[in-house]
Amino acid sequence: xxxxxxxxxxxxxxxxxxxxxxxxxxxxxxxxxxxxxxxxxxxxxxxxxxxxxxxxxxxxxxxxxxxxxxxxxxxxxxxxxxxxxxxxxxxxxxxxxxxxxxxxxxxxxxxxxxxxxxxxxxxxxxxxxxxxxxxxxxxxxxxxxxxxxxxxxxxxxxxxxxxxxxxxxxxxxxxxxxxxxxxxxxxxxxxxxxxxxxxxxxxxxxxxxxxxxxxxxxxxxxxxxxxxxxxxxxxxxxxxxxxxxxxxxxxxxxxxxxxxxxxxxxxxxxxxxxxxxxxxxxxxxxxxxxxxxxxxxxxxxxxxxxxxxxxxxxxxxxxxxxxxxxxxxxxxxxxxxxxxxxxxxxxxxxxxxxxxxxxxxxxxxxxxxxxxxxxxxxxxxxxxxxxxxxxxxxxxxxxxxxxxxxxxxxxxxxxxxxxxxxxxxxxxxxxxxxxxxxxxxxxxxxxx
Amino acid sequence: xxxxxxxxxxxxxxxxxxxxxxxxxxxxxxxxxxxxxxxxxxxxxxxxxxxxxxxxxxxxxxxxxxxxxxxxxxxxxxxxxxxxxxxxxxxxxxxxxxxxxxxxxxxxxxxxxx
Numbered sequence: 001x002x003x004x005x006x007x008x009x010x011x012x013x014x015x016x017x018x019x020x021x022x023x024x025x026x027x028x029x030x031x032x033x034x035x036x037x038x039x040x041x042x043x044x045x046x047x048x049x050x051x052x053x054x055x056x057x058x059x060x061x062x063x064x065x066x067x068x069x070x071x072x073x074x075x076x077x078x079x080x081x082x083x084x085x086x087x088x089x090x091x092x093x094x095x096x097x098x099x100x101x102x103x104x105x106x107x108x109x110x111x112x113x114x115x116x117x118x119x120x121x122x123x124x125x126x127x128x129x130x131x132x133x134x135x136x137x138x139x140x141x142x143x144x145x146x147x148x149x150x151x152x153x154x155x156x157x158x159x160x161x162x163x164x165x166x167x168x169x170x171x172x173x174x175x176x177x178x179x180x181x182x183x184x185x186x187x188x189x190x191x192x193x194x195x196x197x198x199x200x201x202x203x204x205x206x207x208x209x210x211x212x213x214x215x216x217x218x219x220x221x222x223x224x225x226x227x228x229x230x231x232x233x234x235x236x237x238x239x240x241x242x243x244x245x246x247x248x249x250x251x252x253x254x255x256x257x258x259x260x261x262x263x264x265x266x267x268x269x270x271x272x273x274x275x276x277x278x279x280x281x282x283x284x285x286x287x288x289x290x291x292x293x294x295x296x297x298x299x300x301x302x303x304x305x306x307x308x309x310x311x312x313x314x315x316x317x318x319x320x321x322x323x324x325x326x327x328x329x330x331x332x333x334x335x336x337x338x339x340x341x342x343x344x345x346x347x348x349x350x351x352x353x354x355x356x357x358x359x360x361x362x363x364x365x366x367x368x369x370x371x372x373x374x375x376x377x378x379x380x381x382x383x384x385x386x387x388x389x390x391x392x393x394x395x396x397x398x399x400x401x402x403x404x405x406x407x408x409x410x411x412x413x414x415x416x417x418x419x420x421x422x423x424x425x426x427x428x429x430x431x432x433x434x435x436x437x438x439x440x441x442x443x444x445x446x447x448x
Numbered sequence: 449x450x451x452x453x454x455x456x457x458x459x460x461x462x463x464x465x466x467x468x469x470x471x472x473x474x475x476x477x478x479x480x481x482x483x484x485x486x487x488x489x490x491x492x493x494x495x496x497x498x499x500x501x502x503x504x505x506x507x508x509x510x511x512x513x514x515x516x517x518x519x520x521x522x523x524x525x526x527x528x529x530x531x532x533x534x535x536x537x538x539x540x541x542x543x544x545x546x547x548x549x550x551x552x553x554x555x556x557x558x559x560x561x562x
Contacts (some may be wrong), residue, residue, distance in 0.1 A: 040526045130463065214458070221456060257456060257471065264469035264514050266460030270507050286509050299509065317527065358529045366531045368541050371495045389529040428527040431463060 004183050006176060006200075006234045009068065010034040010081075011207030013041055013058055017067050019208065019231040019250070024071035026247045027233050031179045032072060034064060034081035035172050035205045042169055043314030043427040045086035046144035056087030057094065057166075065098045073104050073163070080154060080175050084166040086144065088113055091166045092446045099448040107164065107448040110157035114149060114441035115169040117311055120434060121145035128313060129431040135313060143427060144314035147434060150276030150305075151197075152188055153441040154178025162445065169312065171275045173201025176234070184238050194278035195302025196240030199285060202273070203244055203262050203297060207231045210244055210262040212252030225251030241298040243290065254293040263287070263297070276309055276436070278302040308433035317428045318355075320391055321398030323405025323421040324362070327413065328383035335413035336361050336384040339405075342412055343388045346404045352397050354390035362387055386416075391426075398423035452543035455481060459539040466498075466520040466535040468542055475511035482506065482513075484547040490515055493545050497538070515542070 007029045009020030013036040024032060036058050049056025058064075061083045072079055084091040092111035099107050120126075121135040122142055128135055135142065146169035155178045157165045165178070177197040180186065186193040203210055210232045212223035230250025235243040244254050263282055267273045271283040285299040323343075327335040340359040347354065360366035362385035365373040373379075388405050392398045402421025409416060451470070454477045459468045470485055472478045487502040494502075500518025507514065521535045522528035532538075 043526070217456070220452065257473070260471045260510050260512060261456065261458040261469060263510065264467075264471070264507070264512060265458055266462055266467055267514065268462070268465075268467055268505075268516050270505055270514055283505075283507055284509050285507075320527075320529065356529055360531060362531065367537050368497055369495070372493075372497060372541050372544075387531065391527075391529060426527050429463070429524065 002238045004030045004179070004236050006031040006033060006179060006204065006236060008033055008035065008204040008207040008232050010036050010064070011205065011209060012036060012038060013060065015207060017064060019229060020064065021067050021071070022247050022250060023231055023233065024068045024075070024077060029077045029233065032068065032077050032079050033175050033204070034079070034083060035175055035207070036060070037082040037085055037169065039312050039429045040427070042085055042146050042312060043144045043429060046314060047427065049086045054090050057085050057091035058083035061091055062094060062098050065095055066102065069099060069104060070102055073107065078158065078162070078179070079164045080178060082167045082170050082175060084111060084168045086168060088166050088168045089444060092444065095164055095166065096446050096448040105448065108162050109164045109166065109446045109448055110160070110162035111444045111446065112149070112153045112157065112165065112167040112170065112441055113444065114153070114439060115146045117147045117434060117439060118142065118145040120438055121311060121313060121432060124434070126432045126434050131430065135432055138315050141315045141317065142313060143316055145311050147309045147311045147439045148276050149309070149439060149441045150174045151177035151181050153443050155181040157443045158182040160443070160445070171277070172205040173198045173275055174277055176201030176204055177277050180236060188277070191278050191302040191304055193240050195280040196300045198273065198275055198278055198280040198302065199263070199282055199297065199300035200234050200236055200242045202267070203242065203259065204232050204234050206262060206265065208252065209265065210258055211246045211254050212258055215258050215261060221257065223253055227251065241296060243294055243296050245294045254295050256287045256289050256295055259287045259295045259297055274306050276305065278305050307436060309436045309439055311432045311434055313430040313432055314427045315430055317426050318391055318393050319395050319398035319423060320389060320426050321401030321423040322387065322389040323402035323419065324385055324387045325405055325408050325416045326383060326385045326418045327416055329415065332382065332384045333361065333364060333380055335415065336386045338413045339386045339408050339416065340388065342408065343404045347401065350400065350404070352390070352392070352400050354392050354397070354401070357390040358388070360387040361385070395423055395425065449547060449549050450543065451485065451545040451547050455543065457539040457543050459536050461521055461525055461534045464519050464521050464524040466517040466538055468515045468517065468539055469512055470515065470542065471510065471512040478508060478511040480547065480550060485513055485545065487515070489545065490542065493542070494520070
């Protein structure tokens, strides 16, 4: 049975680069996929593009491509990535210049556009899930609206001979479904196969998370050599089953348990995982260890794709200010609590209007609150870090929150040190759904 | 005993919703997960961390549950004031759940040795 080998070279924008080089070098791949776009990243990229129309793609794109392009070019490994973010065309142009700098020629770069639906959203009556109001009611607070597009334009670009396919807001698994559809000729209405392809994409899309990254829990779940974690390879068979593996000798491990965690990661209802391509069904999936670092996964299926596409809407919604300071030694917790009380009172005295405030003691209750932390007031840490964060309408007020923490240096409890502070504008991500017919993906080509 | 003795877990986020898998190290322990990791118990365990509903999905072929916790992330990763904006650490909090001792079918760690 025919097989293809797909590697995952990145699971998020800031991911390590060496594992992708290792895959390009030793993975015996036909495809290398870089998933680099999160909900938040695209809104930030849209803001960057507003400031400079030539930007808006992943800032690490040149560095990643420089690292792998010579190897991929020499071995005929095709690259698929959503590093186009808010500007796939500019990303394709930049890719061309990287290829030229490297002295590479005969490269066809495809840019997939059409995910930017801002004009539909700001004028339309589509409802925002989180607020129930129409997107138009957000007015000029909307900075971006990107629909999740699917595998079809990616498969089309590959059919037209693209060596590198760069998308914007494509659904993460679709980056892998595209090449499978292209290679095996699976129909875009073959829901069963698309469900399987989506499972394969979902297993691989977070890169190291299936090879032992984000898994280790000493004495319970041990993982060797995490500093040299290898990224995954999917050996995909024409029947839609997959063996997940990695480059021999690389760090990490691929076992049933790492695959199970990834299968269930962020999917909600396992029988109805919605993507632009299919309603995937992972509820009968089985995993089987068939060798060292080799796990076979099968049993996914699917039903018709959703008639609407999810849109990530970026909306400016005010500012967040934060300050932190540390206390240690005997009585650290009491001094930390006193510091929090002081800042609480200061924010009132100085008239900082915050719509929401948090007062945390890192090391005591900052992650899960008092009840889950189980202290009951008895736990005495050696050191504690005070954290105050608040949501404001203006940058000026956000800055004052950090400043009130900073002035604890000479005005607060004894022995405080190591202040950090920050203030930032918040671009919140909201969701809306629009009819898929109005989203028109298009593929543009650049020759290098 | 703690849930951690028989299961592992990973949390993910979408908007203001956290989804947390609970996976039996040994699939023979799956019925124990079904009995003891109920939506009601999970909701009670998290207390005011989870403002919305807890929905439980069952995946017997993996010996696993998937729990979906609504309004659990302080508004979501882009806007939350919470230190762990993704709620990634909630998986560890869930494994701290106390479950009744029963005759042992298996003890962690055993993954990967099958």
